[in-house]
Amino acid sequence: MSPNPPKKEYTRKDFSSDQEVRWCPGCGDYAILAAVQRVLPDLGSTPENTVFISGIGCSSRFPYYMNTYGFHTIHGRAPAIATGLKLANPELDVWVITGDGDGLSIGGNHLLHVLRRNVDLQILLFNNQIYGLTKGQYSPTSQVGKVTPSSPLGSVDQPIVPARFALGARATFVARSYDTSKRLPETLTDAHKHDGAAFIEVLQNCPVFNDGVFDLITDRKTGPAYQLWLENGQPMRFGANGEKGLHMNPKTLTLEVVTVGEEGITEADIVVHDETNLSLAWMLTDLPGVVALGVLYRQPGPVYNESVTKQRELAKERFGEPDLKALLRTGHTWTVV
Amino acid sequence: METSAAARVHPSPREILDSVVIRFAGDSGDGMQLTGSQFTTATAVAGNDLATFPDFPAEIRAPAGTTYGVSGFQIHFAAHDIRTPGDAPDVLVAMNPAALKVNIDVLEPGGLLVVNTGAFNKNNLAKAGYEENPLDDGSLDPFRILAIDITKMTLESVKGIGLGSKDAQRCKNMWTLGLMYWLFGRERESTVRWLEKKFVKTPKVLEANIAALNAGHIYGENADLPHGIGAYQVPAAKLEPGQYRNISGNEATAWGLVTGAKLAGLEIVYGSYPITPASNLLHNLARLKQFGVTTFQAEDEIAAVSAAVGASFGGAIGVTGTSGPGVALKSEAIGLAIATELPLVIVDVQRGGPSTGLPTKTEQSDLFQAVWGRNGDAPLAVLAAATPGDCFYMAVEAVRIAVKYMTPVMLLSDGYLANGAEPWHLPDIDALEPFPVQFRDDPEGFMPFMRDKDTLARVWAIPGTPGLEHRIGGLEKQQDTGHISYDPENHHMMTKLREAKVQRIAKDVPKAAIDQGDPRGDMLVVGWGSTYGAISQAVRMLRERGRKVSHLHLRNIWPLPEGVGDLLRSFGSVLVPELNNGQLVKLLRAEYLVDADSLTKIAGQPFRISELVEAAEERLKRSLQ
Ligand SMILES: Cc1ncc(C[n+]2csc(CCOP(=O)(O)OP(=O)(O)O)c2C)c(N)n1
Ligand code: SF4
Ligand SMILES: [Mg+2]
Numbered sequence: 018m019s020p021n022p023p024k025k026e027y028t029r030k031d032f033s034s035d036q037e038v039r040w041c042p043g044c045g046d047y048a049i050l051a052a053v054q055r056v057l058p059d060l061g062s063t064p065e066n067t068v069f070i071s072g073i074g075c076s077s078r079f080p081y082y083m084n085t086y087g088f089h090t091i092h093g094r095a096p097a098i099a100t101g102l103k104l105a106n107p108e109l110d111v112w113v114i115t116g117d118g119d120g121l122s123i124g125g126n127h128l129l130h131v132l133r134r135n136v137d138l139q140i141l142l143f144n145n146q147i148y149g150l151t152k153g154q155y156s157p158t159s160q161v162g163k164v165t166p167s168s169p170l171g172s173v174d175q176p177i178v179p180a181r182f183a184l185g186a187r188a189t190f191v192a193r194s195y196d197t198s199k200r201l202p203e204t205l206t207d208a209h210k211h212d213g214a215a216f217i218e219v220l221q222n223c224p225v226f227n228d229g230v231f232d233l234i235t236d237r238k239t240g241p242a243y244q245l246w247l248e249n250g251q252p253m254r255f256g257a258n259g260e261k262g263l264h265m266n267p268k269t270l271t272l273e274v275v276t277v278g279e280e281g282i283t284e285a286d287i288v289v290h291d292e293t294n295l296s297l298a299w300m301l302t303d304l305p306g307v308v309a310l311g312v313l314y315r316q317p318g319p320v321y322n323e324s325v326t327k328q329r330e331l332a333k334e335r336f337g338e339p340d341l342k343a344l345l346r347t348g349h350t351w352t353v354v
Numbered sequence: 355m356e357t358s359a360a361a362r363v364h365p366s367p368r369e370i371l372d373s374v375v376i377r378f379a380g381d382s383g384d385g386m387q388l389t390g391s392q393f394t395t396a397t398a399v400a401g402n403d404l405a406t407f408p409d410f411p412a413e414i415r416a417p418a419g420t421t422y423g424v425s426g427f428q429i430h431f432a433a434h435d436i437r438t439p440g441d442a443p444d445v446l447v448a449m450n451p452a453a454l455k456v457n458i459d460v461l462e463p464g465g466l467l468v469v470n471t472g473a474f475n476k477n478n479l480a481k482a483g484y485e486e487n488p489l490d491d492g493s494l495d496p497f498r499i500l501a502i503d504i505t506k507m508t509l510e511s512v513k514g515i516g517l518g519s520k521d522a523q524r525c526k527n528m529w530t531l532g533l534m535y536w537l538f539g540r541e542r543e544s545t546v547r548w549l550e551k552k553f554v555k556t557p558k559v560l561e562a563n564i565a566a567l568n569a570g571h572i573y574g575e576n577a578d579l580p581h582g583i584g585a586y587q588v589p590a591a592k593l594e595p596g597q598y599r600n601i602s603g604n605e606a607t608a609w610g611l612v613t614g615a616k617l618a619g620l621e622i623v624y625g626s627y628p629i630t631p632a633s634n635l636l637h638n639l640a641r642l643k644q645f646g647v648t649t650f651q652a653e654d655e656i657a658a659v660s661a662a663v664g665a666s667f668g669g670a671i672g673v674t675g676t677s678g679p680g681v682a683l684k685s686e687a688i689g690l691a692i693a694t695e696l697p698l699v700i701v702d703v704q705r706g707g708p709s710t711g712l713p714t715k716t717e718q719s720d721l722f723q724a725v726w727g728r729n730g731d732a733p734l735a736v737l738a739a740a741t742p743g744d745c746f747y748m749a750v751e752a753v754r755i756a757v758k759y760m761t762p763v764m765l766l767s768d769g770y771l772a773n774g775a776e777p778w779h780l781p782d783i784d785a786l787e788p789f790p791v792q793f794r795d796d797p798e799g800f801m802p803f804m805r806d807k808d809t810l811a812r813v814w815a816i817p818g819t820p821g822l823e824h825r826i827g828g829l830e831k832q833q834d835t836g837h838i839s840y841d842p843e844n845h846h847m848m849t850k851l852r853e854a855k856v857q858r859i860a861k862d863v864p865k866a867a868i869d870q871g872d873p874r875g876d877m878l879v880v881g882w883g884s885t886y887g888a889i890s891q892a893v894r895m896l897r898e899r900g901r902k903v904s905h906l907h908l909r910n911i912w913p914l915p916e917g918v919g920d921l922l923r924s925f926g927s928v929l930v931p932e933l934n935n936g937q938l939v940k941l942l943r944a945e946y947l948v949d950a951d952s953l954t955k956i957a958g959q960p961f962r963i964s965e966l967v968e969a970a971e972e973r974l975k976r977s978l979q
Contacts, residue, residue: 063820065817065821066817066818080825087826087827088664088667088694088827089826089828091828094656094657096657097658098667099664100650101662101667104648104670105621105623105669105670106669106670109668109817126653126657127653129653130652130653130657329643329648332644333643338644341613344609345781349399349599349600350597350599351398352598353401353593353597
């Protein structure tokens with residue numbers, strides 16, 4: 018979305034800063050960083066017009082490693098700061114980096130409002146189901162029963178489903194991927210193309226405080242059985258050999274996992290993905306025994322920063338060129354001689 | 355026009371008065387704020403100096419007739435220069451028993467009381483807590499009373515226009531205003547013009563309001579007023595020649611911010627979350643989009659200030675306005691702007707008390723919060739406006755300091771300034787010195803925290819500039835490079851550096867100067883903020899009595915301007931009156947080791963001049979013993 022086409026061919030290196038990366042060895046954040054650095058040149062981004070804004074958390078160290086403009090702000094507030102930046106300069110291409118604690122605990126309110134306003138941003142929520150930086154307390158996405166220093170007998174909090182939160186906030190773009198996925202750049206590209214707030218949940222492994230929570234999904238061997246990659250207009254099939262699919266039970270209005278070829282199920286019984294279908298997207302956020310990946314929902318709507326710009330132009334049209342002297346003289350004035 | 359008719363009916367000349375204080379009081383639904391502001395405009399047209407003080411309840415629609423639903427508006431106008439809305443009213447207009455009950459104690463004996471007897475029925479008397487009708491029990495004997503059934507008179511005056519009885523009754527305030535206009539020789543024209551605009555779509559309502567206004571006036575012309583009540587005249591004051599308007603503090607602040615941004619060559623992003631008494635700053639600025647103002651009504655105060663910080667990062671001037679509870683929420687983000695050395699203007703329109711406190715009442719109790727209220731050693735500049743009109747200049751100054759020193763600036767206003775109005779001599783905009791911002795654009799030798807030698811301000815390099823890509827954040831940073839640094843000595847040095855930068859501002863603002871009186875004497879009265887007018891009048895009275903008292907008023911609260919210490923030490927005693935539990939006084943004692951004495955008032959109400967005079971006299975006596 019940079020206004021000027023790049024003058025030179027940028028490469029991954031142009032987007033990497035000289036700062037030493039300080040995440041723990043094996044942290045999923047490395048893979049996400051690499052994917053972002055790799056995809057930016059393909060998006061036509063330029064270092065000078067790109068800004069990364071983060072809150073606080075391991076994930077929020079991200080901007081330091083990008084050779085773009087960056088702002089490592091305060092816990093939970095990145096969406097609000099990014100909104101202000103977009104109001105000051107709508108031409109900038111702004112990415113928000115947040116964590117499950119940063120974006121859904123302390124910053125939940127701001128995330129809600131940035132999504133409903135539909136500010137033109139890419140929002141990456143690194144979900145490791147734990148507070149990494151503060152050394153491993155349970156987070157709002159941790160599973161019930163999670164044993165952590167602050168929950169020695171297991172967490173009793175019900176977890177939030179980030180994509181469901183986003184849809185509830187009327188997000189216009191909701192996607193999901195995971196740290197080491199080869200298809201992460203593709204999802205990032207889709208998000209970048211979207212006008213408005215694009216929300217991506219990235220499942221991220223924290224080997225130090227929450228190792229392996231997503232292993233079943235992300236492991237090369239077990240993964241295919243649990244990954245449902247969504248393709249708009251295509252039947253929703255998955256499984257090692259694509260033998261499984263999602264079928265709509267007309268009685269309960271729920272999606273069920275079925276096997277094509279068994280119990281009389283054919284390809285025609287598999288639901289076709291429609292990115293613009295909100296009800297479908299809602300069901301896809303939390304499926305039994307399988308995780309939907311890719312774009313769950315995409316339905317463009319009015320973009321906040323564009324509407325604001327339009328109003329400002331309208332005000333200029335309606336009230337004419339600004340004149341401070343006239344402003345001070347609005348209403349009643351009188352002259353003392 | 356009818357005005358000359360008045361002179362014919364009452365050939366006796368109007369009694370000349372030097373100054374008058376009127377308080378309009380009625381039920382929240384009686385339109386007293388409107389009546390007061392109309393009287394203000396007409397008074398300004400008549401050429402008097404004036405000051406006003408609206409005093410309304412926290413409840414939007416308190417139950418009718420109750421004492422806590424009483425809304426008041428006080429105006430002080432005079433043939434000379436005045437600076438406060440007056441200590442106690444000479445004239446009280448009470449539209450119902452509750453309004454009488456709440457206000458009668460402050461009316462001076464011999465004062466003029468105008469009451470609407472039509473509202474003094476059993477029900478209203480009971481709601482106000484009167485067992486007997488005060489109009490009959492002799493308790494009002496010390497006053498001159500003009501008791502009129504205004505309700506009935508109003509209904510009669512609008513008869514035939516075809517309004518429902520509720521709408522017809524609503525015209526009571528215009529009838530009352532008409533009478534007051536006649537009593538004090540004001541022209542009706544400005545109000546008629548205002549009504550024509552307001553009710554352009556409802557011609558019947560317009561007709562009724564004008565009819566009631568005229569009827570009240572005619573009543574004054576024709577009625578046989580009780581003994582001792584006549585028509586008055588307050589001659590025009592000698593104001594400095596020039597063009598004037600009435601202005602409230604929040605209007606002045608909004609226009610000052612816009613002017614400051616213009617002088618800096620920047621656009622404004624104003625983030626705010628509604629809160630009394632700061633909300634109409636947001637309303638005022640939202641109407642000024644054509645001036646390059648973007649307003650953002652955020653989800654809370656944290657988002658409001660955060661958006662302002664983000665906007666400053668992007669090269670606009672980020673501004674956020676609120677009251678004390680909102681500043682509390684903003685503290686962490688203000689700290690971020692301090693750590694990242696970004697310009698930011700925070701307007702705190704102070705109100706009373708901790709927590710929700712007294713939302714609609716005035717107080718000066720956020721001084722400590724402004725100067726010290728953040729985690730870590732986190733200095734910023736604090737300014738305080740003295741009068742409604744001064745809010746304009748202080749807002750310009752806040753923008754200037756913020757962009758010149760790359761620092762947050764807190765501008766303290768308060769409920770009294772925000773809503774109070776005064777005639778304002780319009781500034782010559784062309785005479786204001788521009789302070790254009792220079793963004794860094796040269797990559798040669800660029801480091802994000804390199805500084806100007808004189809101001810110590812860091813460079814402002816904004817996203818979108820090729821070759822200057824850099825990262826900033828709240829973590830401690832190495833000087834110049836801005837790289838994250840946990841080095842102990844570096845943190846010590848950076849803390850000192852941030853402090854030194856803010857202290858440099860002291861050299862860039864006017865030196866402390868006596869506002870009134872001699873540079874040495876028996877007592878120095880030191881004030882700040884909205885108490886300026888009351889202290890100034892009190893010191894004038896004390897000096898007229900021959901007391902060796904002087905007045906120092908501080909607009910720069912932090913850093914304190916140069917020369918304050920010398921002045922404090924040039925007087926036998928120092929008195930610091932404040933509408934809080936003693937904050938500036940502690941700052942002065944800590945900074946200058948002087949035995950400054952505190953005078954506090956924490957009532958949600960401004961100082962009365964007499965209170966200040968008495969307190970000063972009492973202390974002078976004590977120190978001479
Ligand atoms: C106001 C405030 N409260 C608390 C903290 C401490 N804190 C820092 S990061 C964090 C949680 C981060 O969790 P998450 O967003 O999931 O990020 P992760 O480290 O897991 O990437 C907390 C509680 C803080 N920095 N600021
Ligand atoms: S604590 Fe976990 S999330 Fe944080 S850097 Fe280490 S591995 Fe990554
Ligand atoms: Mg986390």
